[in-house]
Each structure stands twice: as C-alpha cells, then as structure tokens.
Amino acid sequence: MSKAKQHKRTVTKSIVAVVAMFGFGFALVPLYDVFCDITGLNGKTRGVYDQGLAEKQQVDESRRVRVQFVTQNNESMPWEFKPVEYEVRVHPGELIEVNFFARNPTGRKMVAQAVPSLSPSEGAEYFHKTECFCFNQQTLAAHEEVLMPLRFVVDAALPEHLTTLTLSYTLFDQTEAMLGDTVANDIKQVAL
Amino acid sequence: MSAVIDNHTNGDDHEHHGPAKGIARWLFTTNHKDIGSMYLWFSFAMFLLGGCMALTIRAELFQPGLQLIEPEFFNQMTTLHGLIMVFGAVMPAFVGLANWMIPMMVGAPDMALPRMNNWSFWILPFAFTLLVSTLFMEGGGPNFGWTFYAPLSTTYAPDTVTYFIFGVHMMGISSIMGAINVIATILNMRAPGMTLMKMPLFVWTWLITAFLLIAVMPVLAGVVTMMLMDIHFGTSFFNAAGGGDPVLFQHVFWFFGHPEVYIMILPAFGVVSQIIPTFARKKLFGYHSMVYAVASIAILSFIVWAHHMFTVGMPLAGELFFMYATMLIAVPTGVKVFNWITTMFRGSLTFETPMLFSIAFVVLFTIGGFSGLMLAIAPADFQYHDTYFVVAHFHYVLVPGAIFGIFAAVYYWLPKWSGRMYNETLGKLHFWLSFVGMNLAFFPMHFLGLAGMPRRIPDYALQFADFNAISTVGAFMFGATQLFFLYIIINAIRKGKPATDQVWEGAEGLEWTIPSPAPYHTFSTPPEVK
Numbered sequence: 180m181s182k183a184k185q186h187k188r189t190v191t192k193s194i195v196a197v198v199a200m201f202g203f204g205f206a207l208v209p210l211y212d213v214f215c216d217i218t219g220l221n222g223k224t225r226g227v228y229d230q231g232l233a234e235k236q237q238v239d240e241s242r243r244v245r246v247q248f249v250t251q252n253n254e255s256m257p258w259e260f261k262p263v264e265y266e267v268r269v270h271p272g273e274l275i276e277v278n279f280f281a282r283n284p285t286g287r288k289m290v291a292q293a294v295p296s297l298s299p300s301e302g303a304e305y306f307h308k309t310e311c312f313c314f315n316q317q318t319l320a321a322h323e324e325v326l327m328p329l330r331f332v333v334d335a336a337l338p339e340h341l342t343t344l345t346l347s348y349t350l351f352d353q354t355e356a357m358l359g360d361t362v363a364n365d366i367k368q369v370a371l
Numbered sequence: 372m373s374a375v376i377d378n379h380t381n382g383d384d385h386e387h388h389g390p391a392k393g394i395a396r397w398l399f400t401t402n403h404k405d406i407g408s409m410y411l412w413f414s415f416a417m418f419l420l421g422g423c424m425a426l427t428i429r430a431e432l433f434q435p436g437l438q439l440i441e442p443e444f445f446n447q448m449t450t451l452h453g454l455i456m457v458f459g460a461v462m463p464a465f466v467g468l469a470n471w472m473i474p475m476m477v478g479a480p481d482m483a484l485p486r487m488n489n490w491s492f493w494i495l496p497f498a499f500t501l502l503v504s505t506l507f508m509e510g511g512g513p514n515f516g517w518t519f520y521a522p523l524s525t526t527y528a529p530d531t532v533t534y535f536i537f538g539v540h541m542m543g544i545s546s547i548m549g550a551i552n553v554i555a556t557i558l559n560m561r562a563p564g565m566t567l568m569k570m571p572l573f574v575w576t577w578l579i580t581a582f583l584l585i586a587v588m589p590v591l592a593g594v595v596t597m598m599l600m601d602i603h604f605g606t607s608f609f610n611a612a613g614g615g616d617p618v619l620f621q622h623v624f625w626f627f628g629h630p631e632v633y634i635m636i637l638p639a640f641g642v643v644s645q646i647i648p649t650f651a652r653k654k655l656f657g658y659h660s661m662v663y664a665v666a667s668i669a670i671l672s673f674i675v676w677a678h679h680m681f682t683v684g685m686p687l688a689g690e691l692f693f694m695y696a697t698m699l700i701a702v703p704t705g706v707k708v709f710n711w712i713t714t715m716f717r718g719s720l721t722f723e724t725p726m727l728f729s730i731a732f733v734v735l736f737t738i739g740g741f742s743g744l745m746l747a748i749a750p751a752d753f754q755y756h757d758t759y760f761v762v763a764h765f766h767y768v769l770v771p772g773a774i775f776g777i778f779a780a781v782y783y784w785l786p787k788w789s790g791r792m793y794n795e796t797l798g799k800l801h802f803w804l805s806f807v808g809m810n811l812a813f814f815p816m817h818f819l820g821l822a823g824m825p826r827r828i829p830d831y832a833l834q835f836a837d838f839n840a841i842s843t844v845g846a847f848m849f850g851a852t853q854l855f856f857l858y859i860i861i862n863a864i865r866k867g868k869p870a871t872d873q874v875w876e877g878a879e880g881l882e883w884t885i886p887s888p889a890p891y892h893t894f895s896t897p898p899e900v901k
Contacts, residue, residue, distance in 0.1 A: 185559040186483050193551040197589050204593025204623060208608060211619050253612070292612045300686065351612030356605065 224295050224346075227314060228307035233332045236272035242342075243268045244333050249347040250279065256352045257285055258319070260293075263326070271305075272335035279312065279348070282324035290357040291317045293348045302344045305334035316353055389891050398493075401485030402891060403470045406492050408788070410467025411781070413495060415857070417459030418774075420503070422850050424452040429812070429846040432839050435831050445829035446514035447506065453517025457635065458542045459499050461769065464777045465638040466491075466549045469577050471788060473553060475882040475889060476571045478562025478898045483555035491548035498541035505531035516827060518628065521609035521620040525601045532602065536595045543592045550584035553577055562881070564900035568662070571880050572655065575662050576641030579669045583630045583637075586673075591627040594620065618683050625676035633672045636736075636768060637665055639776025640707060643729045645880070646783050647711050650726035651718025652877040657710040664703035664710075671700050681752045690749040697747040701740065708737055723875075724798030728779035731771055731806055739767030742817065757827075760820025766813045770849075771806075778805070778856070785860065786874045790888030791867030797859045804852040811845025 215223045246269055248262035259282040269275050283289050293313040297303045308314075312327035319325060333344065390396045390405065400406060427448050431439050440448070470488065474481055482488045505512035510529035513519065524532060557578045561570070570578075597608040597620075607613025609620045648655045655661065677685065677693040685693075711733050720726070742764040746752055755761060778801075786792050815838035820826075824835045831839065870887040881900070885893050 182559060186555050189555040189558055190484070190551055193554060193585055196585050197547055197551075200586055201589035201593050204590040204626075205597070207590075207623050207626065208597075208619060211616070211622060294611050294614075300684075349611070353612055356613070 230309045238272035239335045245343040247345045253351045271333045276330045278326045283319035286321045290353045292353045298345045305337040403482045407467045407470030414464035421455035424448045429843040433843040442829045447512040450513045479560035491545045494545040502538035543588045550581035553581040562897040572644035573641035576637045580637045587627045587630040594623045625679045629676040630672040635773045642776045642780040646729045649877045653718045656713040664706040667703040694749040725779045725783035727802045728775045732775045735771030758820035759816045759824045763816035786870030789864045793863035808849030
C-alpha cells in the first residue's frame, strides 16, 4: 500500500473518531438524563404519573411518611411563592392533593417555571406526581395570585428506612425567554 | 485532504533545497523543524504572558486586603492564566517537541501531513489573539475560572464569552489536527525495522497522547458549543429553569478535563524516559512496563472524572467508585516512578541540566501525585475542595511536571536543533533558581489550603498572610528566572560552542545519528533499524 493511501486511511479513521466523539459529547446529555431517571440520582422527580396507576396503588396503612415542602425563588424572581401546607403525613399508596400559593407582586405579566428536587434522592423514584404545576410554565398577570395544585402518591414500595421526603421547588423567572425582552414588554403593556 | 497528500508524495523536488527566504519561510513552511520551532517560540511567548498574569495574581495576594487590582480583574487574571498556560503554553510546547523530534526519532523525512501541520500551528496565534483581546473589551475578559462552570459562564458571563468560545473552538481544531498528524506519522512513517515496541518512549507517550486528544478535544468543543447555544439560541442544556442541569456541565467538562491533565503530562513522561537513561548510561529499566503503564493511565483517565466534583451531591456508591478508580491510577504511575529510579540505580550518573530537571521532575511530580491521592480520598476532599491545597496539587504536577519536562527537553535537544551547546553553568543556575523559586511559590500553598484558604479570591483572612507573602516571593523568583532562561537559549543559539553529532556521551536513538544542527531535510532515505 502506498504511503498516500495509508495516510488517507489513518486520517479518515481519525476524523470519524473525532466526529463520533463530538457526537458523544452531545449524547452525554440524554444519557445523563436517562441515568438520573433510572437511578433517581440528583433528586430529579419524574414526569407525569398515570392517574389510573396511582389509584391502583395498595395503601399501606401501617406506616406514615412525612412529606415536607420547601420553596425558594431563584435570584431576582420577585414572586411570592410558598406551600399552603408545609408538611403532610401520608400513608404510602395514598393519593394526596396539596396546594402552593403564588402571587405576582409586579405591575407586569410574568412567566415562571418551578423546578422540583427531592431529598433524599433515593426517594425520588418512589414519589409519583399525577398533576403538578411544575409540568407547565405559570403565567400571572400583574398582581394576580393563584393556588397551584400538586397531586402525588408516595409509592407503597417506598423503603422502610425512608420516613421523611422533602420536596423542594425553585421558581425561575422565564418572562424574558417567553415574552421577549421585559422592558419591551412593559412598554407594550403600557401602550395597551 | 488529497492536496495535502499529493504535496507529500510529489514533494521530491523540494527535498533538495533549503528553506525559503524571509517571512514567507515561516508563513508557508511545511517543514516539521520550522513548525516545531514556531510552536516552541509561540508557547514560550504564551508562557511569559500567562506568567505575567500569575504574577499579577501573586502581587495582589502578597498582603491581605485589596491593593493593586479590582476583584473583577483578579477573576479575569485567574481565568486567563489557567487557559493560557494549559492551551497556550504547555500543549503547544509538547506539540512543538513532537514536530521536531518524532520524525527524527522514527526515521521519517517529515510529518505525515505537512500542509495540515502548517495550518494547525497558524490557527493558534489567531485563537489566542481572540481570547486575550477580550481583556480590552467592554465587560472584560472571561472571569469564570478556566473550568468555566455553567451557569457562571452562560447566564452570568460577560458578553465577551462568545469570543472565548470561538477561541476554544480554534484551539481544539488546532490540537485535533496536530494529533491526527502525530498518529499518521507514527503509524505510517516509521523507518523499516522500527516496530512499535522499538519506538523511543517519547514517541510512545505522544502516540497515546494523540489518541487522548482525538477522544476528548471534540467533547470540549461540544461543551462550549452547548454553552454557545444556551447563550444565543435559547436552548437549556445547563439552564435549570428550562429543564437543563448545571451539574451536567461539570460531568461533560471533566470528561474532557481529566484526560486533558494526562495530555499535559504524558509527553513529559516520555521526555524524562529519554533523558534519564542517557545520563545514567544505562538502558531504560522496564521499557515494556513503561509502555503498558502509559496506556493504562490513559485508559483509566476516562473513568475518574467525577473526582473533581465529589461535593456536588453524588450517591455514596459514586463517590466510592470514583475514589477507588482514581487511586488505581497510582499503580501504573508508581510503576513509572520506580522504573525511572531503577534506571538510575547503579548507573554512571552525571548531572547535566537536562538530567537535573528530569530528577527534579521525578521527585516533585511524585509529591504532586501524593497530594493528588490525598484529594482522591472522597471524605477528605470535602475539606480540601476548592482550597489552595488543590492549587498546590495541580501546580506541583504541572510546573515541575509538565514545564520541567519541557525545560529538560529543550536543554537536551537544543544542541541537535541549533548545533550549539548551551552554557552548562548558566543552565544549572537556571535549574536551581527555578527549583527553589517553584518550591517557595507552591509549597506553602499546601499549608494554606489545609488551613482553609479558598482558591480564586483576591483577599484573605489575616492568618494566611505569611505563607502568601513567601509564595509571592517564590513566584516572582520563578518568573524572573524564566527571562534568564530566554537569555541562555539566545546566547546558546548565537554564541554556543559547536555540538557534536551525538551531543551526549550516553545518548542513543536515531536523532543522534544525524549531524548537529539537524539538516533542513533528514532521513529522505529511511534508515535501517535493527
């Protein structure tokens, strides 16, 4: 084989490897999500849980689990945001509904996104939400307030040693991303 | 690509004349020696620039309180110091050594892809101009640390972050092209009879480094591309509000970042493995185990990345896995260290400057390795994380590791490159000043870190004052010594005594069979290796 051919082969293989590794970098994103989803690492709770499955859960009357709610606002987010009840005691398998309160104290329309995280992360895969305000973005007009429901069931298979689950919500300001520049938006509001 | 290859195969006519005249020689050269020299000079310029930034940092830290610079500027200095030293000084210096030495060591007439070689060098000045120019722009340069963790480098970054991203892209392309060139040269252009297991260790370590580069530089390109998309195109890779995850950034970054630290040290292993046998006048002890050790280190480097992020909130199983995997790296590294020592054992040692730097490399790199082991202990890492202990650790593996390796290589091969000897007395003085300055600068940082001084801060509590003052004195000593190094090199090139072909009494290998200085074209007809 001539040198030129050899070089061509080596270079082609190398470039294929480079492109593949560039792709692999991006593939790490879904891989990471899948990995966290399977293992419940990172306290990431899962998406919508089927209502039917939730109702079919065997209620474990023999023990109660403490579910605590924590809320916080990310950096400059001005909304008032808190759970109506800070803590509930539930039987595993029982379908529970709680509410969170949010109020937009500003004079403009705003969009928010709540991001959940559960501690200890081991419990994340046993915490099923059939309905949650965190599945969608919340839009509130100026000075509007709202009660946002969360419906969940703690899986009956929850390990015995987990007696307290703490669910934390962080509220992010998504106004700019969703409604465009906030200042421009203010002007629009005034014009209307 | 076919143009590159044609150029090489039809290149017989240019093998018989010397270099072009004037600036054109350097702009259009495809000669591995010219390109190697340009890489080395460029990296030295970057070394001085990054060094000035380090001295700015050390000057501010000489005393507690804010004296000289604003905290915002301090952050830009720490960031650019790291980026310039990693991507501008250490990596191009090793690519320069590879360009000069690999063809001469394997008996090839040039690198496999000379035109691409020219290109991969000439990207670099533009990449670094782009990066450094941000200092003079509104908002200032990158200020988020060389690890550029999101969202600090996305949501909260200065607008100039886009220049930083394109700069990193360009450096990445340059490194990847350089790596492909090295691989093609080593795999396809060895002289007849030079089997893989007869290759000098510098060539081996570079082959493995090149594979690491090909594997991880694209991941770095990917992560900065994700940042670019988050900043400008509304994606949410690292933005929690949009469903992304900042911790994901750290995983992807360190997947690149940990192999990267071996990219910076493996060629230095190779250099030291060439030099110690020469001055011990013995064959390298355990050649095969050296090759396997380098390969194992490279493979292990892919499964230990999360030891940089023990404190992000990993499950116990994860902490244990990454802790033990990291500690496992000490085994092949220990094999290397013991092999170097055994090579010296009962050798006829002489202590010329390259040997001094190599011995210091073995001793001080081992100290850096041990502090690395301390950091690998996950429960203890919670205490050391983000303190000056970490700074001490990685400077111990990079300064007396990578940089002493480069110094040793320059002293060792300069007579072959230039045909002239450097002044041995001045060389030894350079070594001792560097050795003392470097230890004075970095050793106290261990104590500062263990006492709890956080890294990347422009001001600190009073009790850290004395060690910081010592550290600053050492840093300035080390920095000034490198200007002296520049003088030694220029003095050697201009007025040094002519060197013999073999240069060193105990030197073995193809590069010592050709005249000093190495002619513009070497091994146009391949040598026979027995």
